[in-house]
Amino acid sequence: MRKEDPSWRFALGASPVTEGVIVFIETDDNLTGYGYASATAHMGASMEGLTGTLDRLIPHVKEYDALEMSAIRIKMDQALSGNNQAKAAIDNALFDLAAKSMNVPLNRLFGGAVRTEFPVLRILAIKSPEEMAEQAQILFNQGYRYFKIKVQGDVNLDIARVAAIRKRLGEEANLTVDANQAYSPKDAIAALNGMATYRLDLVEQPVAMDDYKGMKLVTDSVPVTVEADESAGSIQEVAHLVENRIVDAISLKVPKLGGLWNTLIAAQICKAGNIRYRFGAHVGSRLLNAHAMQLASSLPDLWYASEFGEFARLLDDPFEGIDVVGGFIQIPNAVGTGVKPIGT
Numbered sequence: 498m499r500k501e502d503p504s505w506r507f508a509l510g511a512s513p514v515t516e517g518v519i520v521f522i523e524t525d526d527n528l529t530g531y532g533y534a535s536a537t538a539h540m541g542a543s544m545e546g547l548t549g550t551l552d553r554l555i556p557h558v559k560e561y562d563a564l565e566m567s568a569i570r571i572k573m574d575q576a577l578s579g580n581n582q583a584k585a586a587i588d589n590a591l592f593d594l595a596a597k598s599m600n601v602p603l604n605r606l607f608g609g610a611v612r613t614e615f616p617v618l619r620i621l622a623i624k625s626p627e628e629m630a631e632q633a634q635i636l637f638n639q640g641y642r643y644f645k646i647k648v649q650g651d652v653n654l655d656i657a658r659v660a661a662i663r664k665r666l667g668e669e670a671n672l673t674v675d676a677n678q679a680y681s682p683k684d685a686i687a688a689l690n691g692m693a694t695y696r697l698d699l700v701e702q703p704v705a706m707d708d709y710k711g712m713k714l715v716t717d718s719v720p721v722t723v724e725a726d727e728s729a730g731s732i733q734e735v736a737h738l739v740e741n742r743i744v745d746a747i748s749l750k751v752p753k754l755g756g757l758w759n760t761l762i763a764a765q766i767c768k769a770g771n772i773r774y775r776f777g778a779h780v781g782s783r784l785l786n787a788h789a790m791q792l793a794s795s796l797p798d799l800w801y802a803s804e805f806g807e808f809a810r811l812l813d814d815p816f817e818g819i820d821v822v823g824g825f826i827q828i829p830n831a832v833g834t835g836v837k838p839i840g841t
């Protein structure tokens with residue numbers, strides 16, 4: 498899918514498009530489950546890797562009844578370790594199928610919805626402080642009140658970005674930053690202490706994903722909630738971060754964690770360790786966001802605002818059925834994920 502803004506940039510790169518693969522699984526009784534595999538280079542998934550992995554895994558899925566999800570998960574892990582993004586698409590398509598076979602919304606498989614509406618946090622791509630404040634104002638006028646300021650690792654310029662956006666939007670806006678690993682631990686501490694003057698609720702992944710000691714140093718040194726994203730790339734990594742209180746919060750993403758089932762486990766690990774969690778950016782089709790929202794709706798401890806609206810800046814989405822209205826998004830009262838291919 499093309500991006501509305503072809504110059505969209507974050508600390509790890511820039512691309513005018515976002516790529517993914519739609520998986521669909523059909524049953525003998527003519528039900529179709531859909532899943533979205535997300536090609537995210539900074540989480541280790543390329544388009545080539547995804548298509549090759551899916552070609553290898555899908556024949557195994559065909560050996561089972563679609564409702565034998567545990568057996569399919571074990572088989573996929575035996576056939577190929579890792580490769581969470583491809584496995585997530587299959588896992589999610591099976592959950593969609595299971596819900597459709599029971600004629601219920603997908604959240605019922607996780608105990609049912611305890612909320613049907615979410616405040617949406619939107620990302621501001623790296624640009625000059627003035628340009629970012631302008632983009633923030635456009636989103637604010639559309640009703641958004643939660644913002645994620647992408648920063649690049651330049652302490653003074655990044656503080657200027659936060660200052661410009663706070664000044665422009667006023668106190669009603671809730672601000673967070675995402676460094677995508679761009680800082681050294683000490684630069685992160687300096688930057689965050691500077692940004693805290695402008696009231697900052699959250700910093701995402703300030704330092705390198707494998708620098709656990711650096712991350713803990715930042716967590717222990719700043720008055721801002723520190724959240725892991727790239728560091729939390731599997732349920733094992735989530736467990737490590739929680740057990741050692743390396744961060745205050747975790748960004749859950751269905752693709753990086755390997756599907757809805759593993760994301761549910763990750764949320765429970767966070768809850769058990771008193772670490773906050775929310776859902777990070779599910780960049781890609783509405784299909785992917787619908788899956789994530791169906792699970793999120795059933796989690797009573799979900800914290801802050803989640804990123805279920807990035808599809809709004811993408812063109813050519815082949816799915817329809819959800820949209821952000823006034824800064825909020827609702828799960829549809831429909832069977833399965835609640836989204837469907839356009840025109841079906």
Ligand SMILES: [Mg+2]
Pocket residue numbers: 675677701702726727777
């Ligand atoms: Mg992030």
